[in-house]
Amino acid sequence: MSNASPANEDYIMRKKTNMRDTTSDSIVPIHIACWACYIGYELGANYYVTDAISPLINIVAYYTSNIGLFYSQLYLLNRTISRQRPAYLKGILLTIALILVFLMIKVLLDCVLWPVKGTYDTRIHTIRRYAVLDLLRCINFIILSTLYWSAGYLHFLRGRSVAAENAYLRQQINPHLLFNTLNFIYNAVLRSSEAAANCVRLLADIMRYGLSDAPGGKVPLEKELVQIRNLVEINRLRFNGKTFLEFRAEGNFGQAVIPPVILLTLTENIFKHGNLTNPDHPAKLDIRLTADNQLTYASSNLKKRTSGHRPERQTGLRNTLTRLELAYPGRFRLVSGGDDDFYQLTLTIQL
Numbered sequence: 001m002s003n004a005s006p007a008n009e010d011y012i013m014r015k016k017t018n019m020r021d022t023t024s025d026s027i028v029p030i031h032i033a034c035w036a037c038y039i040g041y042e043l044g045a046n047y048y049v050t051d052a053i054s055p056l057i058n059i060v061a062y063y064t065s066n067i068g069l070f071y072s073q074l075y076l077l078n079r080t081i082s083r084q085r086p087a088y089l090k091g092i093l094l095t096i097a098l099i100l101v102f103l104m105i106k107v108l109l110d111c112v113l114w115p116v117k118g119t120y121d122t123r124i125h126t127i128r129r130y131a132v133l134d135l136l137r138c139i140n141f142i143i144l145s146t147l148y149w150s151a152g153y154l155h156f157l158r159g160r161s162v163a164a165e166n167a168y169l170r171q172q173i174n175p176h177l178l179f180n181t182l183n184f185i186y187n188a189v190l191r192s193s194e195a196a197a198n199c200v201r202l203l204a205d206i207m208r209y210g211l212s213d214a215p216g217g218k219v220p221l222e223k224e225l226v227q228i229r230n231l232v233e234i235n236r237l238r239f240n241g242k243t244f245l246e247f248r249a250e251g252n253f254g255q256a257v258i259p260p261v262i263l264l265t266l267t268e269n270i271f272k273h274g275n276l277t278n279p280d281h282p283a284k285l286d287i288r289l290t291a292d293n294q295l296t297y298a299s300s301n302l303k304k305r306t307s308g309h310r311p312e313r314q315t316g317l318r319n320t321l322t323r324l325e326l327a328y329p330g331r332f333r334l335v336s337g338g339d340d341d342f343y344q345l346t347l348t349i350q351l
Helices: 006-015 028-050 056-080 088-113 120-190 194-211 221-238 262-273 315-327
Strands: 245-250 283-289 294-303 332-338 342-350
Touching: 028 056, 056 088, 056 120, 088 120, 120 194, 194 221, 221 245, 221 262, 221 283, 262 283, 262 294, 262 315, 262 342, 315 332
Parallel strands: 245 283
Antiparallel strands: 283 294, 294 342, 332 342
């Protein structure tokens, strides 16, 4: 598992995919109505066949146990399967344990509510027969709960798929307008300010890079480094060269690939939240790739006094953490922190 600051770890946990709480206030009345119909149906069918009805205490005890099993299985599935990295084996083992626990509860209820008379062997035989029926009953409610969860989860995934498709379709429209506009601004500004025009050109390159398709979800690391240099140059032009950043990149980046904009977002945060105007304390950015394909991104900078420099609240960093979890589960480490004046961040990825 990756290591990060407590706030970032908390964010990752909150971002893990979970189904909507199936017992929220809006759905409770529906559940109550469905259980009432189900219990009424079973009691009615039992009365029609046997011409008898169980004591009220028995009805309450057994159906409380059954309903408890139903929602316990639902909770278990939400915590083990409905997440970014489903724990299938854990889910299966916990389901078996859940069945055994509720089977013991039901056997205990059988002994208390339906005391068996006769010899010891007769009582043991009867309890075993009840236990088989109780086991089948437990499995029945496990199946019902799993089917209910599956229907809700499929609905959740379908909704997410539709949202992703809509976002993709919007993305096909937006870049065309964006780049045409940037091209117009570039040509218009070039007449009066070459520096401003270069900023527009570099920005267009970065935007085109961020919006372009990445085969397999990754791009050559060299392309990411080119855009980092573009970002550094944009900020140098913005502040007339009065930004102080020591940037070093070492390693054979030729064959390495990485999800696009990962390192670029971290670099953008340096300019957004850092104070790079002090020549005595320049910001530092060090990117290295070792022979065993381990990438290290390390940065440090003075903090802006007005920003509070709380990276756990930054949308860009939160998105980066989520993308790292998806691309490199268990293969990256992000450590951030510092003191009142300085902020440091180190990201290590085993590519």
